[in-house]
Amino acid sequence: MKALVCWLTVLLTAGLAALPAAAQEAEAVPSVDEIVQRANHMAYYQGLDGKSAVLMKITDKNGNVRTREFIILRKNGDGGNQKYFVYFLQPPDVRRMVFMVHKFAALDKDDDRWLYLPSLDLVNRIAASDKRTSFVGSDFLYEDVSGRSLEEDVHELTQVTEERFLIKNTPKNPASVEFSYFTVEIDRKTYMPMKMEYFDKSGTLYRVIEAKKVEPISAKEGDRQVEYLTVTESVVKDLKTGSTTEMKFSNVQYNLGLNDDLFTERYLRRPPREAMR
Amino acid sequence: MRTIPGGCAAAVLLWTIAAASGEEVQKQSFWSQWAPPEVHGFWEARGGYRLQNDRYQKDMSVMETRFQLDLFTYTDWAEFKYKGDVFGDWVQEKGRYQTRETWMFFRPSDTMDVKLGRQVLTWGTGDLLFINDLFPKDWQSFFIGRDSEYLKAPSDAVKVSFFHDLANLDIVYTPQFDSDQFIRGEGISYWNSNLGRTAGEDVHIHTDKPDRWFRDDEVALRLYKNINNYEFALYGYHGFWKSPAGQNAAGLATFPDLNVYGASVRGQVGKGIGNAEIGYYQSRDDENGDDPMTANSEMRYLLGYTQEIGTDFTAGMQYYVEQMLDYDAYKQSPGMTRDEFRHVLTLRLTKLLMNQNLTLSFFGYYSPSDKDAYLRPNVHYKASDRWSMEMGSNIFFGDYRNTFFGQFRDNTNLYAAIRYSF
Numbered sequence: 001m002k003a004l005v006c007w008l009t010v011l012l013t014a015g016l017a018a019l020p021a022a023a024q025e026a027e028a029v030p031s032v033d034e035i036v037q038r039a040n041h042m043a044y045y046q047g048l049d050g051k052s053a054v055l056m057k058i059t060d061k062n063g064n065v066r067t068r069e070f071i072i073l074r075k076n077g078d079g080g081n082q083k084y085f086v087y088f089l090q091p092p093d094v095r096r097m098v099f100m101v102h103k104f105a106a107l108d109k110d111d112d113r114w115l116y117l118p119s120l121d122l123v124n125r126i127a128a129s130d131k132r133t134s135f136v137g138s139d140f141l142y143e144d145v146s147g148r149s150l151e152e153d154v155h156e157l158t159q160v161t162e163e164r165f166l167i168k169n170t171p172k173n174p175a176s177v178e179f180s181y182f183t184v185e186i187d188r189k190t191y192m193p194m195k196m197e198y199f200d201k202s203g204t205l206y207r208v209i210e211a212k213k214v215e216p217i218s219a220k221e222g223d224r225q226v227e228y229l230t231v232t233e234s235v236v237k238d239l240k241t242g243s244t245t246e247m248k249f250s251n252v253q254y255n256l257g258l259n260d261d262l263f264t265e266r267y268l269r270r271p272p273r274e275a276m277r
Numbered sequence: 278m279r280t281i282p283g284g285c286a287a288a289v290l291l292w293t294i295a296a297a298s299g300e301e302v303q304k305q306s307f308w309s310q311w312a313p314p315e316v317h318g319f320w321e322a323r324g325g326y327r328l329q330n331d332r333y334q335k336d337m338s339v340m341e342t343r344f345q346l347d348l349f350t351y352t353d354w355a356e357f358k359y360k361g362d363v364f365g366d367w368v369q370e371k372g373r374y375q376t377r378e379t380w381m382f383f384r385p386s387d388t389m390d391v392k393l394g395r396q397v398l399t400w401g402t403g404d405l406l407f408i409n410d411l412f413p414k415d416w417q418s419f420f421i422g423r424d425s426e427y428l429k430a431p432s433d434a435v436k437v438s439f440f441h442d443l444a445n446l447d448i449v450y451t452p453q454f455d456s457d458q459f460i461r462g463e464g465i466s467y468w469n470s471n472l473g474r475t476a477g478e479d480v481h482i483h484t485d486k487p488d489r490w491f492r493d494d495e496v497a498l499r500l501y502k503n504i505n506n507y508e509f510a511l512y513g514y515h516g517f518w519k520s521p522a523g524q525n526a527a528g529l530a531t532f533p534d535l536n537v538y539g540a541s542v543r544g545q546v547g548k549g550i551g552n553a554e555i556g557y558y559q560s561r562d563d564e565n566g567d568d569p570m571t572a573n574s575e576m577r578y579l580l581g582y583t584q585e586i587g588t589d590f591t592a593g594m595q596y597y598v599e600q601m602l603d604y605d606a607y608k609q610s611p612g613m614t615r616d617e618f619r620h621v622l623t624l625r626l627t628k629l630l631m632n633q634n635l636t637l638s639f640f641g642y643y644s645p646s647d648k649d650a651y652l653r654p655n656v657h658y659k660a661s662d663r664w665s666m667e668m669g670s671n672i673f674f675g676d677y678r679n680t681f682f683g684q685f686r687d688n689t690n691l692y693a694a695i696r697y698s699f
Contacts, residue, residue, distance in 0.1 A: 058632070066634075066662050091662035092317055092698035102506060110545060112506045119426040121399040125508075125543060125550040127583040127591055134589070137633035243632070264503065266440055270356075270382060270390060277312075 032157040035165050036150055038191040039184065044082070044147040046228045047219060047254035049075040051274060054249055058138050061242025067091065068136050071275050075258045080105030083263035084146065087275040094136075098275075100268050103146050111146070116268045123268060132177055139236040139245035144209065152176075163188055179207075190214070190229050209236045212246075219254035228254050310352045317699060318346040318360075325422045325692025328670075333466045333477025338671075338690035339421040340367035345377070355383040368464055377431055390438040397429045398436065398449060400499050400510070402541045402552035404625060405640060406597050408577045409512035409539040409556050411497055411519060412449075415458035420465055420685060422671055422692035430458055434495075444502040451495040451516070454487045456532060459520035460685070468684035470612075471528070475678055475687070485529040487517055507544035512537065512556070522572035523562070533571045534561035549584030566603020569610035574602040589629035597621040614679060620646045634659040642682065649675035649683035668693040 030038075056068040069090035075083045086099040098116040113126035131143040152171060159166035165188060170181040180203060185195040192214055198207035213233035219226055232249045262272050325339040343364035350357050360378040365371075380394030401410040405428075418427035434451040459482075460467045466477030487493030495516030502509050514537040521530035539556030556577045563571035577600070583593035597620070601607060604617040626639045640653040655669035670691045675683020 060632070064661070092319070093659070093662075093665065095317060110548070112545065119397065120429050121397045123399075125552075125583075127548075127550045127593070128585045129548050130585055130588060134633055261440075265501075265508075266390065266438070266445070270392075276351075 029157070029160055029165075032155050032167065035157065035186060035191070036155045036167060039167075039186045039193045040147070040150055042190065042192050042229065043231075045076055045080075046230070047076075047221075049073070049256055049258040050252070050254045051256055051258075052249040052252045054247060056136070056138050056140075057246045057248075059244045059246075066137070068094075068138060070136075071277075073258060073262065073275055075260065075263065080149075082146070083260070085263055085267070085271075085275055087271050088136075096271075098268050098271055100263060101146060102263065105149060107149055107151050114265075114268055121269070123265060138247075139207075139238045139241075139243050140209075140247065144236070158183070160188075164194065192229055192231065206239045207236065208239070210234060215252075217252045217254060221255060312351050314348050314350040316346070316348055318344065319696050319698040320344050321424075321694055321696040323423065323692060323694035325690045327687070328689050328691055329687060331466055331477065331687035333462070333475065333479050334464065334687070335368060337368050338464070338688065339423065339692055341365060355381050357381050388440045390436075390440075392436045394435075395431045395433050396436065397431050398434065398497075399429060400447070401512075402508075402543045402554045402581065403579050403597070404581060404583075404593060404595060404623065405642075406579055406595060406621070406623065408554050408579055409499075409510075409514070409537060409541065411495070411514045411516065411537060413455045413457050413519060416460055416520075417458050417464060420460070420671055420688060422669060422690060424694070430455070444500050447497075447499040447501075449495075449497040451497075453490045454493045454495055454517055454532065456484075456486060456517070457519045465685060465688050468679040470679065471524075475684065482521065482530050484521060485525055485527070485531050487532060493517070505544075507542060510541045512539040512541070514538075518560070518572060522560070523568075524570045531571075533563065535559065536561060539577075546582065547584070549582055552579070552581040554579040566601075566606035567609075569607070569613065573604070573607050576600040576602065583625070587628075589633065591625075591627045593623075593625040595621075595623040597623070616646050618646060619681070620644060631658075644680070644682065647675070647680035647683065648677065649673070649680045649686075651682040651685070663698050664695070665698070666693070666695045 051071070051073050053071050054069070058066045058068070067090055068088070070086050070088045073085040077083065082103045084101040084103065088094045088097045088099070096118045100114045102112040104111055110129045113128065115124045115126055116122070117124065131146070131148070132141050134140070135142045135145050152173070153169040154172060156168045157165060158168045165186045167184045167186060168181055169184065171177050171179070174180065178200070179198045180201050182196055182198040184193050186193050192211065194211045196209040197205055200206045211231040211234050213231070214229055215232045216227040217230045219228055230249070230252055232252065233246070235244060235246050237244050256274065258274065261267070262274065267275070320343070322342045323339055325337070327334070327336050327338050341364050343362055345360065345362045348359045358378050358380050361374065361376045363372070363374050366373050376395055378395055378397060380392055380396045382390070382392045384390050398412040399410055401407060403410070407414070412432055413430040415427050415430040432449070432451050432455050433453065434449050436447060436449045439446045461482040462477050462480055466475050469476040469480055472480065496514070498513040500511045514535070516535060517532040518535045519532070521532060523531040523533045525531050536559040537556050538559070539554065541552065541554035543550065543552040558575040558577065560572050560574045562568070563573060566573040578598045579595060581593065581595040583591060586592045599619040601615060601617050607613055607615070621642055621644045623643070624639070624641045628637045629635070630637065636657040638655045638657070642651040644650065650673070652672040653669065655667060657665065657667040659665045670689070672689050673682050673685040675686050677683045
């Protein structure tokens with residue numbers, strides 16, 4: 001469920017569809033497992049693949065601003081596995097670097113990550129296994145972007161309002177994370193995770209992620225024209241450090257027919273057209 | 278196309294393209310196929326001093342201001358890149374220019390890539406240790422404390438890559454031998470075995486370098502395959518020792534013929550990344566090892582492991598061995614001091630702080646057999662998206678003046694730099 005957490009990433013994923021039944025389902029309350037699975041799907045798995053340009057604005061407590069701009073490609077595999085390709089455009093010192101991830105849904109299997117440094121023509125394997133570290137120096141964590149396995153937490157439906165489900169997520173292995181639990185507000189109609197709040201070991205709220213803008217994105221599903229609801233603006237606030245990161249998605253596309261080959265060393269060294277423009 | 282600084286580079290690119298397309302294109306359509314050029318680069322000032330006296334060198338180890346221009350554009354069928362540096366070098370007291378990259382890249386088919394021109398090339402699994410990466414290195418830049426980008430010197434080459442389900446193949450052809458920028462006494466003193474003492478600006482190494490186009494050439498191959506994200510590779514190289522490994526009758530340092538055959542594997546081991554690499558250096562001008570003026574053949578072995586040991590904190594270790602073959606033959610010549618085995622351990626520590634804007638890093642080589650060491654601590658801070666600064670040191674230790682790192686102990690230096698990127 002924490003996976004929902006990531007609606008930010010939403011763009012990357014997609015798939016769901018499902019929407020005709022939404023009106024009806026708003027009446028009945030599904031099981032908590034179904035809610036978190038649908039929310040996870042909305043946040044990370046929509047479509048067969050996806051692409052977006054991403055602009056991150058990191059503002060520290062003193063008002064200093066840093067930006068990150070990159071293009072991200074995602075392709076779904078079997079059983080929740082996914083591949084990511086991130087091509088950096090800004091700032092200048094990371095321009096043209098490529099970060100590639102083969103993400104595995106299985107809890108006991110670490111993701112494989114590569115970083116390509118163009119000035120040295122160097123393909124590096126990243127040894128980092130901790131997913132709760134900052135993604136490119138922002139307030140988003142690696143796990144916010146790539147998703148957190150639903151198996152990692154115990155999910156409880158704690159509140160149902162007219163518009164939202166409130167889910168409390170408690171880690172099965174508390175030592176593996178910096179929070180004691182986090183809550184997710186999920187839109188009852190769309191199943192989009194809209195807000196996440198993280199509480200530290202003393203029970204104090206210290207981190208908030210919010211979806212600020214959700215847009216329908218048209219795509220083809222076979223011959224069928226569909227719309228994928230997508231979070232195109234989100235914000236994370238770190239209440240302890242006073243730092244905020246806004247993330248905006250543009251040029252969002254789904255079902256481009258990305259080939260598996262794009263996520264190999266060949267394209268890591270020379271990125272595909274799809275990643276560069 | 279807009280007028281851009283570095284117009285000559287643009288002209289080179291255009292010329293390459295025109296030549297490559299090989300057809301008369303109407304002006305209108307020719308220009309309209311180009312993406313607007315991406316213009317980037319940096320300005321940098323860097324200074325460093327020796328921490329002890331070197332009687333053969335200035336106290337300044339590095340003192341320069343540098344401007345790098347990086348241009349990139351593409352059409353539907355190819356990509357074009359130019360990257361060049363202009364810098365004022367106060368140690369050598371001259372203005373200098375270096376083209377780092379000028380290449381075109383295209384994908385003639387789904388299974389083939391071609392990159393043609395001056396380019397930086399890297400492969401292999403070692404971290405600042407190279408067995409099957411026989412592409413040129415700039416050890417001078419590395420030892421005086423330039424940005425790590427400059428360790429890799431460019432090659433003037435064509436790289437053709439073939440991709441297949443069975444395996445992928447890279448072929449790099451360098452029509453004229455590109456040697457390392459090795460230590461020759463310019464800016465850094467070294468052990469001169471002819472003189473039996475350390476030498477520097479007083480005695481530069483002069484070489485007899487193979488330089489005939491298409492005859493003194495190099496071929497490097499890599500056959501590789503990813504199996505469940507374990508990266509396996511076989512390598513082959515036909516060319517020359519990249520730094521001097523012999524001497525001719527005229528007393529000039531030579532680059533004897535060299536073939537290298539090797540293999541590597543890299544992938545997840547436990548919580549981290551493990552790698553292993555091996556190479557057989559066949560010194561073709563001295564296959565029996567009985568020519569004291571030419572390096573013997575060698576075996577080289579490497580084992581490495583890297584793991585995250587804390588938040589944004591990574592540690593990596595390597596164990597590397599060079600084994601001289603035909604050692605008995607070598608030993609029979611008088612005055613030969615090398616051991617049969619040279620063992621090297623390396624340690625890398627990297628810690629990111631302050632939202633990953635501050636990087637504390639350490640890299641150290643230690644050779645228990647040569648009893649010498651080379652340490653590279655560095656602090657790098659990104660003050661903003663454009664301004665960064667760093668400070669670091671190159672520290673050499675050695676019990677003996679004639680070992681690989683020990684010979685550079687008077688080069689121990691401290692440097693600092695500030696850079697504006699755009």
